[in-house]
Amino acid sequence: VKKAYIITGATGGLGKLVADALTPHAEFVLATGRKHSDREHYFLGDLKTSMNPFVSHMTRFIRNAQSMGVHYFGLFNSIGIPARVPKDASEEHIEAAMEESMKINYEIPAAIADYFAGLVNEGSIVFLSSQHTIRKPETKRTYWAPKAKLEEKTEEMAEKHQHLKVNVILPGNLGIGMSAGARLQYETNKNLVNTQMALEECIKYLANPTVTGKKILIAAHQNKTGVDIL
Numbered sequence: 001v002k003k004a005y006i007i008t009g010a011t012g013g014l015g016k017l018v019a020d021a022l023t024p025h026a027e028f029v030l031a032t033g034r035k036h037s038d039r040e041h042y043f044l045g046d047l048k049t050s051m052n053p054f055v056s057h058m059t060r061f062i063r064n065a066q067s068m069g070v071h072y073f074g075l076f077n078s079i080g081i082p083a084r085v086p087k088d089a090s091e092e093h094i095e096a097a098m099e100e101s102m103k104i105n106y107e108i109p110a111a112i113a114d115y116f117a118g119l120v121n122e123g124s125i126v127f128l129s130s131q132h133t134i135r136k137p138e139t140k141r142t143y144w145a146p147k148a149k150l151e152e153k154t155e156e157m158a159e160k161h162q163h164l165k166v167n168v169i170l171p172g173n174l175g176i177g178m179s180a181g182a183r184l185q186y187e188t189n190k191n192l193v194n195t196q197m198a199l200e201e202c203i204k205y206l207a208n209p210t211v212t213g214k215k216i217l218i219a220a221h222q223n224k225t226g227v228d229i230l
């Protein structure tokens with residue numbers, strides 16, 4: 001079966017792991033990032049300012065793959081994150097952080113998914129949320145509030161697009177991009193998710209999903225590292 005994948009935010013972290021794992025097995029992998037890359041199919045740019053060029057690029061990529069016999073398309077939305085605010089941040093600072101976070105953690109992945117759903121006849125969409133949407137810590141509101149909207153979007157899209165399997169993964173802390181010291185602290189407290197396990201879950205829901213409209217929680221709390229479908 002010929003498959004093609006689009007992975008946003010593929011220059012680092014989870015997006016890069018997924019793109020690298022799929023590249024040897026898929027006919028087409030389109031990756032995006034703001035850093036240069038030597039990938040065959042690559043979109044370079046900040047998606048906050050280059051949504052239209054990206055959508056044109058993605059449309060050409062999908063049409064080209066379809067003309068080469070590809071039927072199944074997977075979209076892995078890995079961009080996101082910066083939403084940190086210092087404890088003593090002013091109201092204005094928090095508001096600006098929320099606006100920025102809404103863009104990269106919700107609006108951009110949601111808009112890309114809407115375009116994608118209109119272009120393909122069969123496939124999957126995987127959104128990335130966070131385990132913080134479960135406990136909703138007040139200090140991390142700028143991070144989990146947009147992710148919670150992404151989870152609502154997952155349900156809406158699953159309902160609306162019966163030709164697609166649309167799911168959202170809620171990983172615990174993977175320790176990616178942490179300092180060695182911070183990582184050690186998390187490891188000691190057993191609050192890190194096993195990266196290989198998280199990668200396998202991501203690939204499963206992207207390449208061979210059997211369910212739609214689900215939240216997949218990969219929690220990391222005091223050694224609880226199992227997977228729960230919510």
Ligand SMILES: NC(=O)c1ccc[n+]([C@@H]2O[C@H](COP(=O)([O-])OP(=O)(O)OC[C@H]3O[C@@H](n4cnc5c(N)ncnc54)[C@H](OP(=O)(O)O)[C@@H]3O)[C@@H](O)[C@H]2O)c1
Pocket residue numbers: 008009010011012013014015032033034035045046047048077078079080081104128129130131170171172173174175176177
């Ligand atoms: N890491 C974790 O522990 C963890 C836990 C739970 C959920 N998640 C979620 O998993 C996803 C990936 O996280 P990660 O830790 O792997 O992130 P990461 O290492 O920071 O990677 C983010 C990727 O997104 C790209 N990106 C960010 N902002 C962009 C923008 N405005 N325009 C275009 N590209 C942009 C980056 O591109 P460049 O590097 O090229 O600039 C990079 O490729 C996020 O949605 C995050 O919320 C992560």
